Amino acid sequence: MKKLSRKERERIARRELIIDTAEEVISNYGFEGATMDAVAEKAELGKGTLYLHFKSKASIYLAICERGSKKLNQLMSKVLAEDLKGIDMIKKLGMVYLDFVKTYPIYFSAFNYYENLIGEEKLAGSELAAQCEEYAREAMAYIVRALQVGMQDGSIKDSYDPRELGLIIWGASKGVVHIAFLKEKKEHMKILDDVSFSLESLVKNFIELIGSGMRSDDHKS
Amino acid sequence: MKKLSRKERERIARRELIIDTAEEVISNYGFEGATMDAVAEKAELGKGTLYLHFKSKASIYLAICERGSKKLNQLMSKVLAEDLKGIDMIKKLGMVYLDFVKTYPIYFSAFNYYENLIGEEKLAGSELAAQCEEYAREAMAYIVRALQVGMQDGSIKDSYDPRELGLIIWGASKGVVHIAFLKEKKEHMKILDDVSFSLESLVKNFIELIGSGMRSDDHKS
DNA sequence: TCAAAATATGACCAATAGTCAGTAAATGAA
DNA sequence: TTCATTTACTGACTATTGGTCATATTTTGA
Structure with missing residues (x-):
């Protein structure tokens, strides 16, 4: 049992190494520009x-997506554990998401990648895709x-x-x-250049906007 | 002048034929699955x-994107010409967008494709990309x-x-x-299966939600 | 009528995802 | 320790596909 356990740990370590390396290569060359050869070389494999651990390039991307989802969910679950009014939880979830995207832009890109794959077979029957979905x-x-x-504590309309x-x-x-994020990647999107607001300002105002839409009347300022 | 004009028309017709065919092939095989050979064959060219008219595969996709943007803008401009309160214009713009996406799903996909390209060179210095941006x-x-x-006519908060x-x-x-659209492409996205709302219902409620957030107080129901 | 210009073509090239026959390493029984 | 067997690894190879270019065809206009 000990032996199997060690092998299992090594196998997982290899897998993690590949994902780490892929994240690195993608960060440098983008999702399009990253090649399997580059990942293999950088990982010294x-x-x-690579194909012993992942059945395709898309699988590696899905694995990155899975990592990101897991991380984000951990952050979200913490908010749920706090003692807040429902409306404030929603606001905080928004801020947590914004913070997540800024801290791990690659995961945000991976999510988009994943969503673009939906509908174009490729991830049909994939274990990883199922996990991401979960x-x-x-x-x-x-x-x-x-x-x-929030509906319970009266801070959010129950209509x-x-x-x-x-x-x-x-x-x-x-x-x-997403749109605020595009703005940060300079070049292009001149529409956004006209608007000089920060990602923070944008998201805060958005939260404020929908917040006032869903806030129950007895909590209105 | 007449001669040049005819040549010019033929050239444009060829170009349109290629875009038409590309749309068709993409509809059948998806953006990933569509190959230049398939487009060439189907267009009987x-x-x-193809490369006399477009400098790359991405260019054709951008051309599709451009068509879609143009179409959408025409629809939007009509709404602006109507005699409506600002808040109702906003609502109508939302419905027009929804309708557009449902009627021309390929353009919606093309928009997403375009946005994913932003930041990954490829469209640097492209005439078409500039047009899309415009x-x-x-x-x-x-x-x-x-x-x-709306801020002028008092239907929208000017804060x-x-x-x-x-x-x-x-x-x-x-x-x-986008999220409502994913739902329509069956398969995957089980999160959405739990929710049995139609795209319409979702968008209407969304418009309602932000509408009540931005509506000025003297217009509140 | 025909040379020159414009246009079209598909065999070819390059890049890259994915495969597989062969090699090396780990394992564990004798 | 030895060696047969299983497991893990490898990189040369294949297949696919975006993009090129020398050649062929058509159009032009003198």
Whole structure:
């Protein structure tokens, strides 16, 4: 048992090494520009070895996506554990997401990559894709939970269906952060150059905007 | 002059044919799966001919993106011409966008494709990319204009900066429609299966939500 | 009528994802 | 320790596909 355990640990370490290296290469060359040969060389492994751990290039990207989802969910779960009004939980979830994107831009890119794959087979029947989906479901559950808390404590209107509202908040948050994020990557997107607001300002105002839309009347300022 | 004009028309027709065919092939095989050979064959042209009109595969995708932007902007400009309260213009712009995405899903995909390219060179110095950017800027201008109308006619709070609010609305709308759109592509995204709302319902509620956030107090129900 | 210019073509090239036959290392029984 | 067997690794090779270019075809206009 000990022996198997060590082998298992080594196997996992190899896998992690590959993912680490892939993140590094992608950071330097982008998702398009990163090649399997480059990853193999940087990890000091033969290319074939990569394929012992991942069945395709897309799989590695999904693994990165999985890492990111896991990390984000950990951060979100902490917010849920705090003693806050529902409306403030929602706000804090928004800020946590913004912070996450700024701290780990590569995971944000990986999420987009993943979403673009949906619908184009490739990830059909993939273990990793299923895991990513599960994490996404979990993240969604946190948002819905916070909304329910808010409806319970009276800080959020209960005229919306929490699941539908959750989906809206999730989508809208991603959209706003996405657009703010594009702005940070200089070059192009001159539309954004006209607007001189920071990512923070944008997200805070967004949270404020939807916040005042969903806040129950007896909590309005 | 007549001769040159005819040649010019033929040249444009060829170009349009290629874009039409590319749209068709992409619809069948996805952006990843579509190959230049497939487009050439379907258009009954030699592959080299494609490169007389477009300098790369990405260029064709950008051309599709440009078409879509143009179309969307036409639809948006009509809304601006209507005699509506600013807040209702914003709502209508949202519905127009939703309708656009449902009617021309390929353009929505093309937009996403375009955005993913931003930052990864490839479209540096591209004529088409510049045109797409210009259209995006124009779309943004419509939203800002509608907000200004609303602030003027009193239907929208003037405590926000219209440009910042415009960016938020634009990003959030895209995010919500995006997530609702993923739902339509069956398979995967089980998170969304839990939620049985239609794209319409989602977008309407979203518009309602941000609407009540930005509506000026003397217009509140 | 025909030479020159413009246009079209597909065989070819380069890059890269993915494979596999062969090699090396680890294991564990004798 | 030895060696057969299993496991892990490798990089040369294949297949696919975006992009090029020498050649062929068509159009032009003198």
